[in-house]
Amino acid sequence: MTHGSDVKRTILLGRDRLTVHDIRDVAQGEAGARLDPDAAARMDRAQAVLQEWLRADRPVYGLTRGLGNQAVATVPMAERARFSEDMLKARASGAGEPFDAVVVRAALLVRAATLAQAGAGARPAIVDTQLAMLDRNVVPYVPRVGSIGTSDLMLCANMGLPLVGLGRATYQGELLPGAEAMRRAGIPTLVLTEKEGLALCSSNAVSIGYGALVVAGVAELIDLADATLAMSLEAFGGNPSPFDARVAAAHPSPGQQQAAGRLRTLLEGSALFRPGVPRRVQDPISFRCATHVHGAALTALGWAKDAIEAELNCAADNPLILPDDDEILSTGNFHTGAMAIACDALRLALVPLGTTSAQRVAQLLNPEVSGLTNKLTRPGVTRSGLGLLALTAHTLNREARTCSVPVCNDDLTPFGVEDEAPFTLLSVRRAAEQVAFLQEVLACEMIVAAQALDLRPLEQSAPAVTKLQGFIRRHVPRLDDDRSTTEDIARLTEAIRSREASDM
Known part of the structure; x- marks a missing residue:
């Protein structure tokens, strides 16, 4: 597997239309990926819409309202800052042997690519961190079992933990605590803003990548x-x-x-x-x-x-941010x-x-x-x-x-x-x-x-x-x-x- 400057070609996320072969090539280290600048600008606009709705205290699933059966309950103001990391930790479950590294790399690329569509409201820093993990081969520990197909919620949560210094990940052949794997690879961990925890785990990236x-x-x-x-x-x-x-x-x-x-x-x-x-x-x-x-x-x-x-x-994504319309809508697009x-x-x-x-x-x-x-x-x-x-x-x-x-x-x-x-x-x-x-x-x-x-x-x-x-x-x-x-x-x-x- 090749990485960094050794890759043969670079795919621009948010600009290039991806194929199954693109996913395989990046997952196997035969190609690289980076975030298109125009896509990063769209992500910034979506983040601005999200912050505007947050300040207005408008009802948004996973932002000002709870998750699942708690979708009609208001998230208290004092809890909103830590809601992203809390939901990510709580949903990181699953069982079975971990997926092979190539499968996890494929899933990581898929989530980076779909976040680049700007529907989740995540910052470009999230995608940049995911791509750095691909480039330096930091592979999160993701169990095989735990998805029912209406988002790989639990499995994607496991995949997202190392970005915030939690969970486990393999680096240079060694399974390490997530924070240590990121430190050794020279990748800074992140402090999530509102809704970014949901953005990391509310995805079918494992199913799609695999x-x-x-x-x-x-x-x-x-x-x-x-x-x-x-x-x-x-x-x-x-x-x-x-x-x-x-x-x-x-x-x-x-x-x-x-x-x-x-x-x-x-x-x-x-x-x-x-x-x-x-x-x-x-x-x-x-x-x-x-x-x-x-x-x-x-x-x-x-x-x-x-x-x-x-x-x-x-x-x-659910909810879906429409930056051109300053709108956030609940969807079933995760199906x-x-x-x-x-x-x-x-x-x-x-x-x-x-x-x-x-x-x-x-x-x-x-x-x-x-x-x-x-x-x-x-x-x-x-x-x-x-x-x-x-x-x-x-x-x-x-x-x-x-x-x-x-x-x-x-x-x-x-x-x-x-x-x-x-x-x-x-x-x-x-x-x-x-x-x-x-x-x-x-x-x-x-x-x-x-x-x-x-x-x-x-x-x-x-x-x-x-x-x-x-x-x-x-x-x-x-x-x-x-x-x-x-x-x-x-x-x-x-x-x-x-x-x-x-x-x-």
Whole structure:
């Protein structure tokens, strides 16, 4: 991870439209961010509106009035100065293991970016401090569990504590008290003004930041699934006619033409397009209908990406300050129902992607269908070859499928006024778990397809397939005698997760 002057590019918060890839690049230290001067000026104007309403003692949620069930109660004048820090401390709860540093960095960037929209009334100093923490890699301790999707209130409160010298944070690999982490990093802590405590914690930054990382990862997963499909089709001696542009145009289901076009590009130069090379008139559905499956996944991915990027570039604060109108309004903009539904749909769309991959493993290992040797090894009663990878892929896919159950249809919450919730973070977390399983499923298919191609090479492979074969062989040697394949799967999966495959 690179920081400070080593970053490759700088994103201007409050000016540039953010993408999921921007979030990932900053979270992984491959880019930096700073506050746009015009955005800082808008934040100052919003802060002035807030102070004007405070002096006039006008009713504002979280400023002159209480929170949650206390929204109609007036905050006593004597308590308003410390209300921000008190609410931040009180809401810093949650449980479970802490999020990885990259997830917290993504969340920290998201909150800085959304504060830069000037809807919260926070001072530019808040964003500058958050960006300094990103630049010097001060990572707050944020537990995994505690959000219901109507703001990641408790988790964002934990993330905000080090800014005021509280909580815990990791710096240079050591978990420290928040004040000590900030001191060692040379970042001054802040004294919050009115409403800034609410601004720090009333946000879905954890769900959105993590969601951006997951969606960027799903995009790479589908790319790899496409390339693996191309290699498996060559290894199987499959029939490419279902992916003909005319066939795809005859059934323009969402994403299907795009997926078929991607596969044709990957197969350019393959001998499969020559008469007599495909072994069968019609292949199993896991081959023949794969672009329909991948197309549906691409469609769901686009929906999730749009939902997350809308959240990245908006003011979702409650109450919302409108500096141009000198107005402060209560809102429901913290609700992330569209994002939760999109992430649920994405997980459902990834199920058949994993199923078809696992089924292709089984088909390639079945001599009656593949025309290859049993278990892709030399004949012999005692030989198992790669046979157990069919069971492994199937088991991994069952694990992935358990992650697909929708969560946004559970609206039970323990508080009377907060009586509906989309559970967005849970949907995102399950998507991350599902992707991890599917990476291992694809690793199994890649190992089997590479072995099959070694045993029955085409007269001419597509360059993209040859490149993928070389990537696999850098990590997993051809199997000539029985060996444990546990390490093979682990090594290849690690290479996938390190994004080595995406650099091919």
